Amino acid sequence: MDYLPLHFNVKDQTVLVVGGGDVAYRKVELLIAAQAVIRVVAVEVTGRLRDLIADQGQVIIGHYEVKHLDDVVLVVAATSDDAVNSQISMDAHAASIPVNVVDKPELCSVIFPAIVDRSPVIMSVGTSGATPVMARYLKSLLDQTIPEGISQLANYLKGKREVLKTQYPDSNLRRKVIEAFLSSPGKELAINNRPDEADAYLDDDEIGVVQGEVYLVGAGPGDPDLLTLRAVQLLQSADVILYDNLVSDLVLQRARRDAYKEFVGKRSGYKSTAQEDINALLVRLAKEGKRVLRLKGGDPFIFGRGGEEIEALVAEKIPFQVIPGISAANGCAAYAGIPLTHRDYSQSVRFVTGHPKDGVVSLAWDDLVSPNQTIVFYMGLGGLASICEQLINHGMSQAMPIAVVSKGTTPEQKVLRGTLETIGGQVASTPLETPTLIIVGEVAGLSHSWSV
Ligand code: SAH
Numbered sequence: 001m002d003y004l005p006l007h008f009n010v011k012d013q014t015v016l017v018v019g020g021g022d023v024a025y026r027k028v029e030l031l032i033a034a035q036a037v038i039r040v041v042a043v044e045v046t047g048r049l050r051d052l053i054a055d056q057g058q059v060i061i062g063h064y065e066v067k068h069l070d071d072v073v074l075v076v077a078a079t080s081d082d083a084v085n086s087q088i089s090m091d092a093h094a095a096s097i098p099v100n101v102v103d104k105p106e107l108c109s110v111i112f113p114a115i116v117d118r119s120p121v122i123m124s125v126g127t128s129g130a131t132p133v134m135a136r137y138l139k140s141l142l143d144q145t146i147p148e149g150i151s152q153l154a155n156y157l158k159g160k161r162e163v164l165k166t167q168y169p170d171s172n173l174r175r176k177v178i179e180a181f182l183s184s185p186g187k188e189l190a191i192n193n194r195p196d197e198a199d200a201y202l203d204d205d206e207i208g209v210v211q212g213e214v215y216l217v218g219a220g221p222g223d224p225d226l227l228t229l230r231a232v233q234l235l236q237s238a239d240v241i242l243y244d245n246l247v248s249d250l251v252l253q254r255a256r257r258d259a260y261k262e263f264v265g266k267r268s269g270y271k272s273t274a275q276e277d278i279n280a281l282l283v284r285l286a287k288e289g290k291r292v293l294r295l296k297g298g299d300p301f302i303f304g305r306g307g308e309e310i311e312a313l314v315a316e317k318i319p320f321q322v323i324p325g326i327s328a329a330n331g332c333a334a335y336a337g338i339p340l341t342h343r344d345y346s347q348s349v350r351f352v353t354g355h356p357k358d359g360v361v362s363l364a365w366d367d368l369v370s371p372n373q374t375i376v377f378y379m380g381l382g383g384l385a386s387i388c389e390q391l392i393n394h395g396m397s398q399a400m401p402i403a404v405v406s407k408g409t410t411p412e413q414k415v416l417r418g419t420l421e422t423i424g425g426q427v428a429s430t431p432l433e434t435p436t437l438i439i440v441g442e443v444a445g446l447s448h449s450w451s452v
Pocket of ligand 1 (some may be wrong): 221222246296297299300301302304326327328329332377378379380405406407408409435436437438
């Protein structure tokens with residue numbers, strides 16, 4: 001190891017920053033976050049840097065001199081003058097003050113790592129100056145995989161330190177209690193800022209107990225890049241994944257490699273799983289101590305039967321959390337270039353099911369035909385003729401624009417645009433693959449220019 005990683009307490013200590021431009025600004029921002037007192041020395045100092053340190057330091061206009069090192073615990077050289085940077089480095093080394101010269105590892109005794117700040121948790125990545133770009137890349141991976149709520153978890157455990165010390169004076173037992181907590185549903189509860197519920201899991205009775213939990217996760221409409229960060233974090237940690245037919249293979253590939261994956265949807269050629277069986281499976285697996293991720297297309301609470309699954313979990317006291325997803329309406333509209341609302345054309349959006357029963361779609365048509373709104377029909381392809389007929393019969397113009405989006409947000413996305421009058425014929429001559437979403441309203445006739 002060429003460097004010793006340390007977390008340096010600079011609170012209320014003076015740090016010298018030589019330089020007054022943007023590079024200095026970025027370092028000062030970080031130093032201020034760490035509550036240091038800043039002394040900036042530079043011939044010229046930008047206005048925003050002055051503003052930044054207004055309450056937390058002083059600006060000295062002029063050239064660097066060795067006396068500026070008096071009483072400082074750290075020096076940062078951020079000037080564009082190599083000779084000055086070398087001089088600062090030499091002086092600081094002579095005075096045994098840690099020094100960082102921006103972008104000059106050979107002149108540094110300390111290097112700023114790339115950091116992910118979820119205070120009190122601070123994760124730092126350094127490459128000993130070898131490749132700062134790679135440090136930043138690794139930092140971004142950490143940023144995406146470590147939940148924001150890790151701060152809450154750390155603060156929760158910090159708040160319990162004294163209580164735990166009294167309750168479990170044996171440090172070995174105390175460690176086991178905390179370890180058991182971290183692999184229990186209590187961890188997720190603390191992350192989600194539900195400390196009172198988390199408490200039940202911080203107990204020596206919990207050591208060796210495996211209690212499962214269920215995550216109801218929205219997988220978005222198809223493009224795996226539309227998964228939320230939280231969805232990816234849980235996909236990486238779940239033991240079992242139960243997924244629907246709407247979940248794309250590319251999305252599944254984001255899951256932990258060794259997670260057990262089971263298809264529980266309806267797909268031709270496969271036996272479909274009844275909702276009650278899915279509910280029972282969720283309960284059974286969680287009771288076996290598994291972290292079960294129920295992955296649903298789009299958003300779990302929009303035509304996703306998420307509500308029914310939750311009821312089953314609540315009845316059995318299984319801990320769960322729901323992670324929203326981008327619903328088909330949002331994904332398809334965005335990728336087809338259709339703004340769902342528009343100042344001039346549409347002041348509200350309706351999400352309705354277009355699923356026909358005996359060939360007829362029955363909905364509150366009088367409501368749906370009122371002007372200045374967008375109607376999004378889920379599950380509507382089979383009922384398309386009925387939908388158009390009903391809208392026209394209830395007074396909507398035959399010329400009202402309509403768009404049918406097939407396999408939205410995936411590489412196979414197709415968009416058919418027409419009017420209530422023409423779309424039936426268009427779909428008959430260009431068969432579309434499911435899933436398809438139907439969007440009706442003036443907005444469906446707007447610009448095509450963003451189409452993928
Ligand atoms: N929970 C899902 C909807 C489930 S209902 C969500 O929030 O998106 C299933 C219907 O969603 C399909 O019949 C279709 O109308 C729509 N749908 C889902 N994914 C789609 C996609 N990629 N492209 C077009 N429509 C889609």
